[in-house]
Amino acid sequence: MITGIEATLWLLERRSSYQRCVMTSIESKNVGGVKSGSATESMAGCPAHVVKDRLKVAGLRPTRQRLALGWMLFGKGHRHVTAEKLYEEATAMRVNLSLATVYNTLHQFTQAALLREIAVDGSKTWFDTNTSRHHHFLIEGENVLVDIPGHMVDIARLPPLPDGLEIVDVDVVVRVRRIG
Numbered sequence: 465m466i467t468g469i470e471a472t473l474w475l476l477e478r479r480s481s482y483q484r485c486v487m488t489s490i491e492s493k494n495v496g497g498v499k500s501g502s503a504t505e506s507m508a509g510c511p512a513h514v515v516k517d518r519l520k521v522a523g524l525r526p527t528r529q530r531l532a533l534g535w536m537l538f539g540k541g542h543r544h545v546t547a548e549k550l551y552e553e554a555t556a557m558r559v560n561l562s563l564a565t566v567y568n569t570l571h572q573f574t575q576a577a578l579l580r581e582i583a584v585d586g587s588k589t590w591f592d593t594n595t596s597r598h599h600h601f602l603i604e605g606e607n608v609l610v611d612i613p614g615h616m617v618d619i620a621r622l623p624p625l626p627d628g629l630e631i632v633d634v635d636v637v638v639r640v641r642r643i644g
Contacts, residue, residue, distance in 0.1 A: 514538070533573075536553050546590055598614045
């Protein structure tokens with residue numbers, strides 16, 4: 465498990481990389497109809513460039529806020545975050561945006577199928593960068609979600625549905641706690 469200190473150190477290490485990638489991404493826009501070759505070439509392998517492409521494919525305009533949050537979400541591989549946690553990370557990286565912007569962006573990413581929303585007890589919502597079919601363990605007391613591969617959970621014996629309804633999706637959250 466990553467501690468708050470480890471996460472902060474990771475963020476501080478990555479801040480300059482993030483700023484360089486996002487700034488290069490913004491600077492690589494067409495200027496007077498001419499695209500800067502050096503900026504485009506330097507984007508190869510840059511997470512911000514990948515995020516920019518994903519946003520465009522999803523039909524979202526790559527704004528500064530979306531690029532920044534997308535970089536934080538997708539630059540680390542699959543992860544589960546709450547809006548509050550992502551806002552804390554953005555603040556630590558000196559990304560200037562509000563908590564409302566974080567919520568709005570997360571919901572836009574979810575609508576565009578870039579994220580999966582996981583609501584637990586109606587009181588806490590996580591956003592998952594892994595949009596494949598899978599379920600979760602919730603480690604109580606730590607507020608941590610851990611992926612369970614979809615094929616590992618058998619949901620074949622669901623109760624009959626009331627008339628006029630169909631199953632849209634089944635999300636299984638198994639609550640666990642550490643022993644001792």
